[in-house]
Amino acid sequence: xxxxxxxxxxxxxxxxxxxxxxxxxxxxxxxxxxxxxxxxxxxxxxxxxxxxxxxxxxxxxxxxxxxxxxxxxxxxxxxxxxxxxxxxxxxxxxxxxxxxxxxxxxxxxxxx
Amino acid sequence: xxxxxxxxxxxxxxxxxxxxxxxxxxxxxxxxxxxxxxxxxxxxxxxxxxxxxxxxxxxxxxxxxxxxxxxxxxxxxxxxxxxxxxxxxxxxxxxxxxxxxxxxxxxxxxxxxxxxxxxxxxxxxxxxxxxxxxxxxxxxxxxxxxxxxxxxxxxxxxxxxxxxxxxxxxxxxxxxxxxxxxxxxxxxxxxxxxxxxxxxxxxxxxxxxxxxxxxxxxxxxxxxxxxxxxxxxxxxxxxxxxxxxxxxxxxxxxxxxxxxxxxxxxxxxxxxxxxxxxxxxxxxxxxxxxxxxxxxxxxxxxxxxxxxxxxxxxxxxxxxxxxxxxxxxxxxxxxxxxxxxxxxxxxxxxxxxxxxxxxxxxxxxxxxxxxxxxxxxxxxxxxxxxxxxxxxxxxxxxxxxxxxxxxxxxxxxxxxxxxxxxxxxxxxxxxxxxxxxxxxxxxxxxxxxxxxxxxxxxxxxxxxxxxxxxxxxxxxxxxxxxxxxxxxxxxxxxxxxxxxxxxxxxxxxxxxxxxxxxxxxxxxxxxxxxxxxxxxxxxxxxxxxxxxxxxxxxxxxxxxxxxxxxxxxxxxxxxxxxxxxxxxxxxxxxxxxxxxxxxxxxxxxxxxxxxxxxxxxxxxxxxxxxxxxxxxxxxxxxxxxxxxxxxxxxxxxxxxxxxxxxxxxxxxxxxxxxxxxxxxxxxxxxxxxxxxxxxxxxxxxxxxxxxxxxxxxxxxxxxxxxxxxxxxxxxxxxxxxxxxxxxxxxxxxxxxxxxxxxxxxxxxxxxxxxxxxxxxxxxxxxxxxxxxxxxxxxxxxxxxxxxxxxxxxxxxxxxxxxxxxxxxxxxxxxxxxxxxxxxxxxxxxxxxxxxxxxxxxxxxxxxxxxxxxxxxxxxxx
Numbered sequence: 001x002x003x004x005x006x007x008x009x010x011x012x013x014x015x016x017x018x019x020x021x022x023x024x025x026x027x028x029x030x031x032x033x034x035x036x037x038x039x040x041x042x043x044x045x046x047x048x049x050x051x052x053x054x055x056x057x058x059x060x061x062x063x064x065x066x067x068x069x070x071x072x073x074x075x076x077x078x079x080x081x082x083x084x085x086x087x088x089x090x091x092x093x094x095x096x097x098x099x100x101x102x103x104x105x106x107x108x109x110x111x112x
Numbered sequence: 113x114x115x116x117x118x119x120x121x122x123x124x125x126x127x128x129x130x131x132x133x134x135x136x137x138x139x140x141x142x143x144x145x146x147x148x149x150x151x152x153x154x155x156x157x158x159x160x161x162x163x164x165x166x167x168x169x170x171x172x173x174x175x176x177x178x179x180x181x182x183x184x185x186x187x188x189x190x191x192x193x194x195x196x197x198x199x200x201x202x203x204x205x206x207x208x209x210x211x212x213x214x215x216x217x218x219x220x221x222x223x224x225x226x227x228x229x230x231x232x233x234x235x236x237x238x239x240x241x242x243x244x245x246x247x248x249x250x251x252x253x254x255x256x257x258x259x260x261x262x263x264x265x266x267x268x269x270x271x272x273x274x275x276x277x278x279x280x281x282x283x284x285x286x287x288x289x290x291x292x293x294x295x296x297x298x299x300x301x302x303x304x305x306x307x308x309x310x311x312x313x314x315x316x317x318x319x320x321x322x323x324x325x326x327x328x329x330x331x332x333x334x335x336x337x338x339x340x341x342x343x344x345x346x347x348x349x350x351x352x353x354x355x356x357x358x359x360x361x362x363x364x365x366x367x368x369x370x371x372x373x374x375x376x377x378x379x380x381x382x383x384x385x386x387x388x389x390x391x392x393x394x395x396x397x398x399x400x401x402x403x404x405x406x407x408x409x410x411x412x413x414x415x416x417x418x419x420x421x422x423x424x425x426x427x428x429x430x431x432x433x434x435x436x437x438x439x440x441x442x443x444x445x446x447x448x449x450x451x452x453x454x455x456x457x458x459x460x461x462x463x464x465x466x467x468x469x470x471x472x473x474x475x476x477x478x479x480x481x482x483x484x485x486x487x488x489x490x491x492x493x494x495x496x497x498x499x500x501x502x503x504x505x506x507x508x509x510x511x512x513x514x515x516x517x518x519x520x521x522x523x524x525x526x527x528x529x530x531x532x533x534x535x536x537x538x539x540x541x542x543x544x545x546x547x548x549x550x551x552x553x554x555x556x557x558x559x560x561x562x563x564x565x566x567x568x569x570x571x572x573x574x575x576x577x578x579x580x581x582x583x584x585x586x587x588x589x590x591x592x593x594x595x596x597x598x599x600x601x602x603x604x605x606x607x608x609x610x611x612x613x614x615x616x617x618x619x620x621x622x623x624x625x626x627x628x629x630x631x632x633x634x635x636x637x638x639x640x641x642x643x644x645x646x647x648x649x650x651x652x653x654x655x656x657x658x659x660x661x662x663x664x665x666x667x668x669x670x671x672x673x674x675x676x677x678x679x680x681x682x683x684x685x686x687x688x689x690x691x692x693x694x695x696x697x698x699x700x701x702x703x704x705x706x707x708x709x710x711x712x713x714x715x716x717x718x719x720x721x722x723x724x725x726x727x728x729x730x731x732x733x734x735x736x737x738x739x740x741x742x743x744x745x746x747x748x749x750x751x752x753x754x755x756x757x758x759x760x761x762x763x764x765x766x767x768x769x770x771x772x773x774x775x776x777x778x779x780x781x782x783x784x785x786x787x788x789x790x791x792x793x794x795x796x797x798x799x800x801x802x803x804x805x806x807x808x809x810x811x812x813x814x815x816x817x818x819x820x821x822x823x824x825x826x827x828x829x830x831x832x833x834x835x836x837x838x839x840x841x842x843x844x845x846x847x848x849x850x851x852x853x854x855x856x857x858x859x860x861x862x863x864x865x866x867x868x869x870x871x872x873x874x875x876x877x878x879x880x881x882x883x884x885x886x887x888x889x890x891x892x893x894x895x896x897x898x899x900x901x902x903x904x905x906x907x908x909x910x911x912x913x914x915x916x917x918x919x920x921x922x923x924x925x926x927x928x929x930x931x932x933x934x935x936x937x938x939x940x941x942x943x944x945x946x947x948x949x950x951x952x953x954x955x956x957x958x959x960x961x962x963x964x965x966x967x968x969x970x971x972x973x974x975x976x977x978x979x980x981x982x983x984x985x986x987x988x989x
Contacts, residue, residue, distance in 0.1 A: 028142070028143075028146070029139060029143050030142070030143045030146035030147060031146075033143075034150075047168075047169065047170030047175075048143070048147070048168050048169045048170065049140075049143075049169045049170040049171070049172065049174075049175035050170065050175065050178075052136075052139070052140070052175055052179050053175070053178050053179050053182050056179055056182055056183060057182065059121070060117065060118045060121040060122070060182075061114050061117055061118060062117050062121075071146075073149070075142060075145060075146065076138070076142060077139070077142045077146070078135070078138075078139045078142075
């Protein structure tokens with residue numbers, strides 16, 4: 001199983017969190033971590049804890065905001081959601097990532 | 113934008129550290145609980161679910177740490193934590209904290225005071241544009257020479273001259289004494305100043321003697337006397353009854369070109385003669401002017417000195433009055449003047465202050481090293497349980513810097529209080545100011561000193577931490593590696609400290625003894641019960657020919673006051689003012705500087721002066737009313753005069769000449785006395801008959817009426833003021849008790865003695881804490897060993913001998929070293945303190961006794977501790 005999983009690529013976690021929050025609107029840290037694992041079909045090896053420094057990073061930039069709330073099963077948790085700047089930022093970050101991906105793809109095709 | 117937002121968020125987070133820490137903990141806990149719940153739902157047992165959740169999460173502590181590092185400013189947070197810990201440590205050992213802080217406060221305080229004075233007097237440039245290329249030419253020069261220097265030199269783009277005047281200034285009919293400068297027309301232009309109001313006078317305003325009756329007011333004077341009125345321009349004020357038109361006001365921060373003396377006003381020098389009556393302009397002998405020049409670009413001070421020296425030599429050849437004229441060029445102010453006593457005193461003080469700092473540093477190093485040794489176990493445990501060496505060293509460093517800063521701030525606060533008081537001190541009625549309040553530069557030095565000393569002394573224990581053998585440390589006992597070879601350094605520290613303290617203590621003893629001696633020295637006068645009333649007849653507008661009549665009326669009026677037993681007059685009086693004439697021997701025919709026998713203080717007195725003053729006439733007679741104009745001119749001299757001119761005190765009937773030349777016959781010899789300050793060496797002094805005058809200067813303009821009366825001081829002062837004002841109403845009288853004037857003349861000596869005393873006290877304190885620190889350190893280091901010795905039957909004396917032998921030897925060696933050093937500085941010390949010397953066996957003995965007592969006192973506590981060692985308890989530990 002371990003063979004199929006790969007580490008989170010440097011710099012991609014932030015975008016994953018942003019995209020998760022875009023589709024889920026508002027979610028707590030555990031939810032975000034689980035969602036990323038699920039979406040990746042469990043192919044990403046994520047230390048769930050590392051989501052928190054990433055969340056702090058995004059919050060410091062003002063891209064996401066947080067507030068304490070209560071979950072469905074009545075547990076207190078901190079809920080994160082996208083801010084206005086964050087919403088705009090997703091486009092930029094997506095573009096950025098696609099450019100890198102295309103470039104990478106080009107490298108891979110030419111060297112084949 | 114992003115960066116700014118991140119910074120802002122970090123700042124906010126920094127302020128809410130505790131709250132955010134709690135938040136994070138809550139959030140992580142809820143995360144784990146969500147995970148456990150989900151794992152349980154998948155069918156794991158509670159135990160398995162928890163393990164899996166923690167596993168999925170990764171290292172909680174690492175995440176928390178990473179989060180924290182990213183959240184705000186980890187460096188600052190660590191620092192704060194270190195500071196909090198250090199404060200707790202200091203609170204737990206108040207003895208150490210107080211000693212270290214006091215020691216540093218003393219060392220840094222002394223240096224702030226000295227540096228402020230140095231900064232205010234020596235380092236501070238004149239407050240004019242480009243002070244760096246402004247130089248003083250010679251010390252005091254004559255006005256004709258000034259013109260020659262100005263015309264012939266190649267080094268200066270501009271050269272100005274000025275001298276200090278004291279005149280009666282009349283504003284709206286009220287006359288008061290004031291001090292100002294008579295300056296060459298180009299004064300303000302060479303300095304490059306702009307007026308605050310109106311305009312300055314310029315060289316173009318001068319067209320020969322008495323051609324420019326203009327006055328420029330000093331800013332403070334303008335504010336004080338004219339309420340800063342803008343309508344002052346064009347107003348006429350009188351100087352010694354001569355009208356002067358107000359041209360302008362000098363800028364706010366300009367206080368003239370002297371350092372202590374702040375003139376009230378400036379007038380063109382061409383009009384000074386009109387005011388003072390002194391012919392300064394054609395007389396090469398009258399050296400009263402200070403010369404300043406602006407250096408041409410590219411010319412060095414040395415080149416200028418060379419250039420001006422050559423001109424001076426030319427002038428010396430050309431004019432007999434300039435015979436032997438030499439000239440140097442130097443920085444203006446007390447720093448530059450040759451043989452300036454202020455500078456010498458300051459140098460000595462600076463030297464002593466630096467010594468205090470050296471003693472402080474040696475002391476602190478000892479204290480910190482001893483403390484590190486006492487804490488060796490605690491530090492070793494920190495290392496053993498995983499603290500990094502850097503973290504422990506950083507902790508020690510924080511502590512040391514903290515102690516240093518607290519000490520430095522305390523010292524600086526105390527120093528600025530002291531300096532504030534000094535700055536407001538006005539000796540006498542001169543407009544004298546000491547601008548020595550500490551400025552930014554001084555504070556910067558103080559902080560730098562504190563931090564540097566803190567770091568320097570923390571390095572010592574930090575080095576020990578570095579080389580600590582943890583295993584040894586845990587086993588107990590004294591553990592820091594390499595302790596033996598560091599002994600040499602610690603010994604050296606104590607040695608230096610004791611030596612420096614001995615030097616300081618002996619300086620103080622010299623100062624105190626000097627003071628006592630100078631108080632005991634005979635003054636040659638009996639000032640008690642004598643009151644002086646001084647008036648300047650020139651200020652009062654009394655023309656020269658009439659002044660003898662006015663003097664007689666003043667004398668008669670004073671003598672008639674009920675309660676006055678004796679009255680006399682003199683132009684100048686000892687301790688208040690002085691006049692000096694050059695003396696020539698009887699056979700001199702050439703009256704040029706090289707033929708002068710010596711300069712003598714000269715007083716023109718009325719008959720009966722010696723009786724009022726309480727000066728003993730040793731031989732001959734006093735003046736009588738028969739010594740009047742037309743009669744042979746006579747003089748009474750003191751013993752020093754007689755001995756210097758004739759080699760004997762039997763001088764009756766012998767004759768000499770004065771500068772004018774005035775031919776005089778000696779009719780009496782009086783005892784020697786003190787004339788300017790109580791610490792001076794014997795000076796040759798002449799007394800002349802006031803009625804006969806001195807050559808063309810038939811009478812002098814200042815008059816002092818001396819009365820002896822048993823009445824209370826304020827009563828006699830009122831009576832004098834009342835009666836004398838009826839004789840001369842156009843100028844103010846200044847009335848003082850003679851003993852008050854003498855007290856005032858002793859202020860410099862007292863200040864110096866006080867400063868030395870304070871330093872000595874500091875030194876004593878440092879010596880005590882230093883020896884105490886060293887001795888207690890030795891005791892605590894050898895506790896276990898001594899315990900074993902006691903258990904094996906050592907007697908108390910043997911214990912004391914083995915623990916305190918070393919500090920005792922060091923004390924002795926330091927003492928010898930210090931006394932040797934103070935012998936070497938004897939020359940310097942005698943510059944400030946007369947009448948005493950380190951070579952005095954009394955002082956040597958006193959210094960030795962004092963240091964020994966201080967040493968014994970300091971060793972008492974550690975000795976008690978060594979004796980109280982309980983071997984049983986020590987062995988149990």
